[in-house]
Amino acid sequence: MNAATGDSSALHIRAPGTLPLAGPQGTTPLPTGPQVDSSGNLVLSPATLAALSSISTTVRLKDGAPIFHQGDTADFLYVVLKGAVRMSHQLEDGRNQIVAFEWPGDLFGGLVEQDTHLNAANALTDCQLVRLPHGALVRLFEKDPQLQGSFLIEAMSSLRTSQRHLLLVTHQRVIKRVAGFLLECSGQPTCFNTATNTLTLIMDRSDIADYLGTTIETVSRCLGTLEEQGMIQRMDPRHIRLDLTCLRRLLAE
Amino acid sequence: MNAATGDSSALHIRAPGTLPLAGPQGTTPLPTGPQVDSSGNLVLSPATLAALSSISTTVRLKDGAPIFHQGDTADFLYVVLKGAVRMSHQLEDGRNQIVAFEWPGDLFGGLVEQDTHLNAANALTDCQLVRLPHGALVRLFEKDPQLQGSFLIEAMSSLRTSQRHLLLVTHQRVIKRVAGFLLECSGQPTCFNTATNTLTLIMDRSDIADYLGTTIETVSRCLGTLEEQGMIQRMDPRHIRLDLTCLRRLLAE
DNA sequence: CGACCACTTGAGCTCGCTCAAGACTAGTGG
């Protein structure tokens, strides 16, 4: 994973797609606009980085540690440097929905209503985060509009991710959701080894079920079916070898 | 509907929730930050409005008219003034997902990838839109950072809407989704008469089904069940009287 | 009046949920 190294001298924020608002892409970035590197990741300018580092704190968290709870007062934004974070939402009826997984480079903590967090955030693995106080950030925005532009791009990126998730969850057949989930994970260098096509699942079956809107039993059964059909191979419950081509074909039909 | 009147001298953008990034709410808005009116709607400053009107065009569309297609080059952002817009996404497998309905005051057209629209937009009713060219908007952002701030707030608002939709669709029982959908519509002055508690559905059953991830038959049956239970009353297929209290109770259980 | 469209209702089947038991791993203590 090259986006968001632990090196504080270079903070990268993932911006997988393009946003016309950010100016032309694929061409030389505007000197005055946010800059995008070759891999499509957003790179904040050195000056902005310095400004950010002046208000940011790096925090380290243990596997499973809560970062904030649903309903907590929202005082900080976070950027994942290392590890992964689980965003979840508790429904009135008691069910739990995993809203997103945040990977290195992702920004989270901005989804608030009435100054309180709409979702809970938990460290999924041991992880390292950059913590940005809202107040200082807003003040920085006034001095540095480009920074605000970067956050706008990041917000649009979250929106795309959210929509992808929606489309995944509304796939009628659960087996397609599971296949889609595996493909989604395969895009994360943090947990997918491209050389061996092996996926390391950092979340348990219950997280996957809550992410896909199904049950752990169904997830397990779907993995079984996919394995029968030769699309995946379970080395052990947390390590799965994928046949990306077959999985993609399944999703398209 | 007080948000987004047709009067071009006052353009309101809905920002239903609060975003700490935008500064404190419920208190006097910062003179330098985006302003939020009493009903929580974002109000652009007169100067910004003037600037926006210099680059914007008002367009009028007939019921059903396409605004843009999925995959089209994204050149404009739009704000709904009057009427409603349907955002839909065609999946590889041929299914059609309604991603959102846009109401007066909503901003849309910003969800793009590689400079092309991720979704299609169609006028659901006769409607009136403000069209903003991307390029000019970006140039305006450089001159007027507050404007960009407003768009950031609007982006966060879309994210909240998108998450609400996700939670609605993953509610296990379809009947709850339908109830939730009706309640959601009841929040739109465009189609809900608070005096008579009557909802005017501007979309057909197929749109509702595609929005909720189900089928037209199931939507119809659910409406039947809700009617049997006295929670709603179908005057005709497109006019439904709601018992808001009962519907809310159903959703919470 | 008939054609067409959107909506409703019916009947049967299937996918996925529920409840329940079994398998595997890791940690603990004798």
Added chain:
DNA sequence: CCACTAGTCTTGAGCGAGCTCAAGTGGTCG
């Protein structure tokens, strides 16, 4: 070293919500 426990994952059996296919209803327009 082997129970014993506890946690996670897998597998099984039965049932029911919702999908599919199909027919029926009502409204609109030529």
